[in-house]
Ligand code: SF4
């Protein structure tokens with residue numbers, strides 16, 4: 506087994522490899538859902554409580570509410586220059602975006618993001634494992 510595959514699968518416990526790069530479109534900074542305890546938050550009361558927990562939430566302004574929950578934009582995003590104004594000290598969640606862990610928390614990829622994911626185990630490997638289990 507490749508060292509990279511072993512490391513991702515058994516040390517980091519990942520199911521996907523990430524490929525691509527950031528196109529600096531800013532989509533992930535201007536349409537943000539906030540997840541807490543695996544659910545996207547849906548009320549302003551919930552959000553006010555979260556603001557006391559982590560400074561990142563104080564950067565956010567609510568801009569909409571849709572079928573998923575509240576939608577925010579980050580005040581640290583400069584929409585003219587299309588850059589994060591606190592890039593060097595941006596929070597860990599921003600540094601890691603997009604990370605498969607955030608999908609487990611209910612988040613989804615921003616549309617047209619320059620990153621994409623591929624399963625670490627391809628379909629053939631999964632099928633072989635399943636067949637062995639069934640023997
Ligand atoms: S959505 Fe993807 S490509 Fe666009 S800024 Fe965020 S990480 Fe970069």
Ligand code: SF4
Nearest residue numbers: 534579581582589599
């Ligand atoms: S802190 Fe920077 S990278 Fe993080 S959401 Fe705000 S603008 Fe985007």
